[in-house]
Amino acid sequence: MDIVCAIKMNKNYLIMLVGLVFAFTIVSAFGISSSYFEGNPLVLGPGESKDVSLALQNNIGDKDLSFTASVSDGDSGIAKIINKKDKYKVPFGTENTAIDLRVSIPNTALIGTEYSVSVNLNQVRDTEGGMLEVSGNIMKTFPVLVGEVVEAETGKNTLLIIVILISILAIILIIGYLIFRKKK
Amino acid sequence: MKEVKIKKNIFIAVFMVLLIGGGVIFTSANLLNDFANKLTGTGKATSGSANVNVQVGNSAPSIFLVQFSPVINPNENNYRIAYISFQAEDMNGIINLNFSSAKIIVSKSGDVTKTSSCVNVNNITSKIANFSCSVNLWYFETAGNDWNINVSISDLVNLPLIGTKENSSNSFTYSELTAMVFAPLSMNWSAIEVTDVDTLSTSNPMLINNTGNDNITLGNIKMNATDLEGEDFAGEYIYAGNFTINVANSCNTGTFMNNGVTLNITNAQLSKGNHSINDGSTGQEQLYFCLEAINDDISAQTYSTTAGGPWTLSVQ
Numbered sequence: 001m002d003i004v005c006a007i008k009m010n011k012n013y014l015i016m017l018v019g020l021v022f023a024f025t026i027v028s029a030f031g032i033s034s035s036y037f038e039g040n041p042l043v044l045g046p047g048e049s050k051d052v053s054l055a056l057q058n059n060i061g062d063k064d065l066s067f068t069a070s071v072s073d074g075d076s077g078i079a080k081i082i083n084k085k086d087k088y089k090v091p092f093g094t095e096n097t098a099i100d101l102r103v104s105i106p107n108t109a110l111i112g113t114e115y116s117v118s119v120n121l122n123q124v125r126d127t128e129g130g131m132l133e134v135s136g137n138i139m140k141t142f143p144v145l146v147g148e149v150v151e152a153e154t155g156k157n158t159l160l161i162i163v164i165l166i167s168i169l170a171i172i173l174i175i176g177y178l179i180f181r182k183k184k
Numbered sequence: 185m186k187e188v189k190i191k192k193n194i195f196i197a198v199f200m201v202l203l204i205g206g207g208v209i210f211t212s213a214n215l216l217n218d219f220a221n222k223l224t225g226t227g228k229a230t231s232g233s234a235n236v237n238v239q240v241g242n243s244a245p246s247i248f249l250v251q252f253s254p255v256i257n258p259n260e261n262n263y264r265i266a267y268i269s270f271q272a273e274d275m276n277g278i279i280n281l282n283f284s285s286a287k288i289i290v291s292k293s294g295d296v297t298k299t300s301s302c303v304n305v306n307n308i309t310s311k312i313a314n315f316s317c318s319v320n321l322w323y324f325e326t327a328g329n330d331w332n333i334n335v336s337i338s339d340l341v342n343l344p345l346i347g348t349k350e351n352s353s354n355s356f357t358y359s360e361l362t363a364m365v366f367a368p369l370s371m372n373w374s375a376i377e378v379t380d381v382d383t384l385s386t387s388n389p390m391l392i393n394n395t396g397n398d399n400i401t402l403g404n405i406k407m408n409a410t411d412l413e414g415e416d417f418a419g420e421y422i423y424a425g426n427f428t429i430n431v432a433n434s435c436n437t438g439t440f441m442n443n444g445v446t447l448n449i450t451n452a453q454l455s456k457g458n459h460s461i462n463d464g465s466t467g468q469e470q471l472y473f474c475l476e477a478i479n480d481d482i483s484a485q486t487y488s489t490t491a492g493g494p495w496t497l498s499v500q
Contacts, residue, residue: 031260031363031396040329040357057260060365060395095260118500125494130370132412132427132473133489134390139500140362 028136029060032121036142045149049104054119057095065090066124069099079103079117105146115144243275245339250354258361261395263320271314272337278313285338288317295326324456327360327397363396364499371473378480382435389470393459400454404500409441410492416485428474435474
């Protein structure tokens, strides 16, 4: 893209002529997806940690795109980008470029505490000589909720405990019975 | 007599040991868990057994092994095909299954319901057939972890909806995609006099389409502006503060920019929706740039964002 400015004096007024000569890129398009979002928070217990991937998409247009990425978590320090790159290159037609985050909840976090983690994705554009060029930025935010560490096997564990208790009870009964018989 | 008592004690001891040992083996081999699963239906999330109806002379089909991806990501500006498969069993043989009745219903409560037929892809045994189903999920459809899957098949006896499988384990998460496309990438003005005011860009409007399923609400479309610096005489500027951005095609309203500061564009929002409707609001927003005025002490030359860097349109 190029701009032509011309000048001419006319009744002491400065006239600037600005015109578009050529455009290189037509649109800017990209996206970032997350399986955690408002209404579907990442739930972790105190002291727990989980790696989360956010996927970048570049399915519109015909250009490969580049981005810088940063994370913000409201100074809580619970999230960081792992294997961070200076630039994330997203080839056209792909959607598997990932920004990997590690979310770690402090041991001291209280149940019910909700954090907010944001990934700031900033498009890196080569200048094309336009007068007022615009690049794109997406900030993807998802909630992190501190919850009880849920044992998925809770119901089964209860049954196991019952069996173990019955076994112990049986052992006690055997020992008692044998002692009773011996005394008799 | 004593020998009998000893044998009795040994018998009791052996019985108790067997009882304990059996319990331990039963427990350690997870047999109890399996048994509990069968009772409570808390087995694998992606498979299960369906209701079984009984009719004299005919065995109703049952459905199991419903398989699908638990998380599906939307496809930017397009649809994503969700593939779901299941197996149907008929004790009278698969010849008794009504293949054309196999169907899938994918729904999000209060939002959308999608129905599609399924195809028989292969037969596992003479009594078990494998079916494959697919549903198109569009980029603008609502994110959620409660997308329900309902697969069903009937047998040729024409019992209605026999073997319908629907429970909480058959649901998937449709991720949230924040995505946009905007154009043009460069805003220009045709002719500007230093005394001119309220000059709208000839490139207006900048059209933003929401190509994901994230609702971009008021206050979440922002612009970070930079001063436009002279390309021949550096140090001379058209200041960012001379520009406004508005959702209407007019000047003097909207948001005045500020160099290096990210500001909300007043009244701008980008709802999720099918932007191909192209009504200017469904999945769309339009921004109008205005050069309100120019300092009269600057030279006539090219001014651009080349030195200061491009403005940044941000959605969140």
